[in-house]
Amino acid sequence: MNWLAVLLGSVSHANWPDEETVIRLFTLQDYNTRVVLLGVTALGLASGIIGSFMILRKRALLSDSIAHATLPGICITFLILSAMDINSKNFFFLLFGAGLSGIISILCVQFLRAYTKLKEDAVLGIILSSFFGFGVVLMGFVQQHPKGNAAGIDGYIFGKTASIQAHDAQMLMINAILICIMSLLLFKEFRLICFDSCFAATQGWPVLKLDILLMGLVVIVTVIGLQAVGIVLVISLLIIPPAAARFWTDRLFYQVLIAGVLGAASGFFGAAITALFERLPAGATIVLVSATCFFVSMVLGSKRGMLMKFLKKRELDHQVLEQNLLRAFYELHEDDEGNLIPNKGARLNDLLIMRSWLENEVQAGIRILTRKGLVTKDANHNFVLTELGGIHATRIVRNHRLWEIYLITHADVATGRVDRVTDKIEHILGDKLVARLEHIVAEDYPHLHVPASPHPISGGKI
Amino acid sequence: MFLESDIWVMLAGALCAMSCACVGCFLVLRKMSMMGDAISHSVLPGLAIAFLMTGDRSGPSMLLGAVVVGVLTAVLTQYIHKQGQVEESAAMGVVFTTLFALGLMIIVYFLDHSDIDASCVLYGSLEAAATWEFEWNGYIFKTKIIQLAIILALNVLVIFALFKELKISSFDPALATTLGVHAGKLHYVLIILVAITTVTAFDVVGSILVIAMLIIPAATAYLLTQRLGLMIIISMLLGALGSVLGQLSIIYLLPAWGLPDTFSSGMMTVMVTVFLILAILFSPKSGILFKLIRHLQLGKEIFMNRVLGALYRTEEEQPNFHHLEQIQKTYPVRFKWAIWLLKRNAMVVADGKQWRLTENGEVYARKLVRSHRLWENYIFTNMNVPVDHLHYQAASLEHVTDESLLEQLAETTSLEHDPHGREIPQKKSKD
Numbered sequence: 067m068n069w070l071a072v073l074l075g076s077v078s079h080a081n082w083p084d085e086e087t088v089i090r091l092f093t094l095q096d097y098n099t100r101v102v103l104l105g106v107t108a109l110g111l112a113s114g115i116i117g118s119f120m121i122l123r124k125r126a127l128l129s130d131s132i133a134h135a136t137l138p139g140i141c142i143t144f145l146i147l148s149a150m151d152i153n154s155k156n157f158f159f160l161l162f163g164a165g166l167s168g169i170i171s172i173l174c175v176q177f178l179r180a181y182t183k184l185k186e187d188a189v190l191g192i193i194l195s196s197f198f199g200f201g202v203v204l205m206g207f208v209q210q211h212p213k214g215n216a217a218g219i220d221g222y223i224f225g226k227t228a229s230i231q232a233h234d235a236q237m238l239m240i241n242a243i244l245i246c247i248m249s250l251l252l253f254k255e256f257r258l259i260c261f262d263s264c265f266a267a268t269q270g271w272p273v274l275k276l277d278i279l280l281m282g283l284v285v286i287v288t289v290i291g292l293q294a295v296g297i298v299l300v301i302s303l304l305i306i307p308p309a310a311a312r313f314w315t316d317r318l319f320y321q322v323l324i325a326g327v328l329g330a331a332s333g334f335f336g337a338a339i340t341a342l343f344e345r346l347p348a349g350a351t352i353v354l355v356s357a358t359c360f361f362v363s364m365v366l367g368s369k370r371g372m373l374m375k376f377l378k379k380r381e382l383d384h385q386v387l388e389q390n391l392l393r394a395f396y397e398l399h400e401d402d403e404g405n406l407i408p409n410k411g412a413r414l415n416d417l418l419i420m421r422s423w424l425e426n427e428v429q430a431g432i433r434i435l436t437r438k439g440l441v442t443k444d445a446n447h448n449f450v451l452t453e454l455g456g457i458h459a460t461r462i463v464r465n466h467r468l469w470e471i472y473l474i475t476h477a478d479v480a481t482g483r484v485d486r487v488t489d490k491i492e493h494i495l496g497d498k499l500v501a502r503l504e505h506i507v508a509e510d511y512p513h514l515h516v517p518a519s520p521h522p523i524s525g526g527k528i
Numbered sequence: 529m530f531l532e533s534d535i536w537v538m539l540a541g542a543l544c545a546m547s548c549a550c551v552g553c554f555l556v557l558r559k560m561s562m563m564g565d566a567i568s569h570s571v572l573p574g575l576a577i578a579f580l581m582t583g584d585r586s587g588p589s590m591l592l593g594a595v596v597v598g599v600l601t602a603v604l605t606q607y608i609h610k611q612g613q614v615e616e617s618a619a620m621g622v623v624f625t626t627l628f629a630l631g632l633m634i635i636v637y638f639l640d641h642s643d644i645d646a647s648c649v650l651y652g653s654l655e656a657a658a659t660w661e662f663e664w665n666g667y668i669f670k671t672k673i674i675q676l677a678i679i680l681a682l683n684v685l686v687i688f689a690l691f692k693e694l695k696i697s698s699f700d701p702a703l704a705t706t707l708g709v710h711a712g713k714l715h716y717v718l719i720i721l722v723a724i725t726t727v728t729a730f731d732v733v734g735s736i737l738v739i740a741m742l743i744i745p746a747a748t749a750y751l752l753t754q755r756l757g758l759m760i761i762i763s764m765l766l767g768a769l770g771s772v773l774g775q776l777s778i779i780y781l782l783p784a785w786g787l788p789d790t791f792s793s794g795m796m797t798v799m800v801t802v803f804l805i806l807a808i809l810f811s812p813k814s815g816i817l818f819k820l821i822r823h824l825q826l827g828k829e830i831f832m833n834r835v836l837g838a839l840y841r842t843e844e845e846q847p848n849f850h851h852l853e854q855i856q857k858t859y860p861v862r863f864k865w866a867i868w869l870l871k872r873n874a875m876v877v878a879d880g881k882q883w884r885l886t887e888n889g890e891v892y893a894r895k896l897v898r899s900h901r902l903w904e905n906y907i908f909t910n911m912n913v914p915v916d917h918l919h920y921q922a923a924s925l926e927h928v929t930d931e932s933l934l935e936q937l938a939e940t941t942s943l944e945h946d947p948h949g950r951e952i953p954q955k956k957s958k959d
Contacts, residue, residue, distance in 0.1 A: 121615065121618050124615055124617065126615065126617045126618035126621045127562050127565075127617045127618075127620070127621055130562075130565065130621065134736060178808075181808075182808055182814065182816075183750075183751070183814055184556075184750070184751070185559050185561075186559075187559050187560065187561040187562045187617075188556050188561045188743060188747050188750075190561070190562060190565075191561035191562055191564060191739055191742075191743040191747075192561075192743055192744055192747055192801075192804065194565065194736070194739060195565075195736060195737060195739040195740030195743060195744060195797060196740060196744060196797060196798075196801040196804070198736045198737065198740070198797075199737055199740050199794050199796075199797025199798055199801065200794070200797070200798055200801070201794075202734070202737065202790075202791050202793065202794030202797070203790045203791060203794035203795055203797075203798055204790075204794075205790075205791070205794070206788070206789065206790025206791045206794060207787060207788055207790055210788040210789065210790075211788075298569060298625065298628055299625065299628075299629060301621065301625055302621070302622075302625030302626065302629065305618055305621035305622055305625065306621075306622050306625065306626070309614050309618045309621075309622050312612075312613075312614060313612065345636065345637055346633070346636070346637060347632055347633060347636040347637075349629070349632070350630070350632040350633040350636070351633070353625055353626060353628075353629035354629050354630065354633065357622070357625075357626040357629070360622055360626075364608070364611075364612050370613055372612070
């Protein structure tokens, strides 16, 4: 396997950094690494914050369009500058050109959205590719320009993190501070347009202006970020950390905060890894670090993480199983009046025929009930409800029957079907709802303890 | 100078644009345009890994790598969207940027820069596509062009075979499912087509301009027609035309403007964008220009109606009625123009410094005023609107009320005066 050898070879030949290098790096002792690390961290912070609002506004991919749409601006500025004989790679002018073309692209998006029948996704794709196509034409001119040192321009597409200079880092930090201040000042307004823009409009907020302001901030972050991580990868910093933060919280403030921190951390560690290992492309490394954050959040996130959801679901499944078992016990030993005959044992087989469940399912359920002290074994190795178990079982059966009666008398559900319908809902009946049910069916059943079942219980006595 | 190679460039561009456009139509209709964007970025690791494993720069392994990663993009996006409750476009953004970064990492770390050229990935090289050839039985074939032709044939064939299913699942996925068409499977058929097309078109027009080829001609056709079959044909023609015109403009237009040579793929994109702009402006059904003309026409009509109504009211000899002077003062130019138009239509004649309605004009104006006052009556009696608010509502409705609605309104009331106490003009008998 030739390719495998190449793969293993490059991994084993990679220069693993020694301890001293790592310490020097993380204590920010080298001037160059310090500049790079701080700059990229600031970018991650800013893009995490502003990206959160964009994601909630369901405009995540707009930043994609904006980032690509900056290309013609950069090229035109370059051509104009070199025609005017100014230092043609002047940082500020190029950024200004990029920003201008980003803003024009936003206006075009708004225009197409308002005045044509094209859908949002098509509009974004059109703006992205048409601006970039125009940029490619201009790039052709740039590359043939006598002074066309196109390598510098190419840096805006793939990024050149390693060569971030002091003034770049300053710019990135100023940008981060600007974004923080703006989002704090306009927090309420942005929250409003993110969650309910129609309500915001009826309250008299200038939604369109706020939208454009928000997107203007995105343009600033994008344009300043181009330099550090490149066109495609700046998008990922605007999307991935905010999407990851969604797994941890339901509150906007924490969402913004966590996204900012995740973004900053991705920037920091991504740049650090690039500094430690040779030949790694910085932009791609930063993105992969943030993607790792995303997948970790997706699994472990405390609010919507998959593990959390799995645990919650398992808990619910257990609860349902327990309640079904208790009801099975009750209905197995129920007299004609609807009272539980105490201390009568049940075998596994008795329980198994009560509903369609598997043997190990029932066994697992009994184990849980035993642990909770609701079921014990008697002398004949039969399972018996304890006193506490009896009380619980009575309550559960009662809720089940109440709901059944309600369905028959008030919802016109056929008697033969109520059991199944009730089966789904009995586990989540709250105290208040039960009280109301009692109230509603009180007329028909004046003495309510456990009403007798309104239909023959299959497998039971009656 | 027009060279022989330019024909090949045009042909490669046209084939590429056509195969993109026919798949792109479905992307646009299914609101999946950005999926084209996502796939064209995310195939990078597929290509890189395929190259790493086989060392082959074209051919089936690359296609396979692209298809696998393309489908993976769609599956992952759906998975994150469903399992993680992340909004779909954000999920797509997460997936494709991550895959792109992975691809970039593999290329930079494991492969030499010379193997996959970054500039070629971005800008494509139509010129190279035209020169790459192989010899078989003494004939010389253009490899890339044959590849593109095969992909085009494949796309057309699949779309032709599944046309009915694709159509119904694009417009009404729920109905499609009830009719037994598996919308989910078709989704992946489309994804696979996009991935294959993207990877074949990749080194011709570049990774990002593939998106232009996929979406822009299709969106243009979408604005021009409402029939799916026609839309596909138009989009393919526009794509091909864009490629030819793009190359021609590089040969003739740019030198004429004193501009240097540039990337053919970029020029193709500019051309199809020009088509799109033209369609946005001039499309007969939804074009902005025609909407504007209709809007202006309506404005003209309403203004003429207002002048006529004001003249009628003046002739009713109401004391202190200055409506006409008001209009004249506020819109002096438009007023003159309206009077000129009305005179030409023989509705108004000059009478010294004043204007008078002709018989024709009076019939028309009477109808307007009747409509206005009937509406005032109706709104006042039925909707509890205070008397001083009636005018504006009635004024906007009076212009759009036709004869039969007017008679229905008249039937609802037996009053001869409107709520302001002015007489409602009766319909003139036609003797």
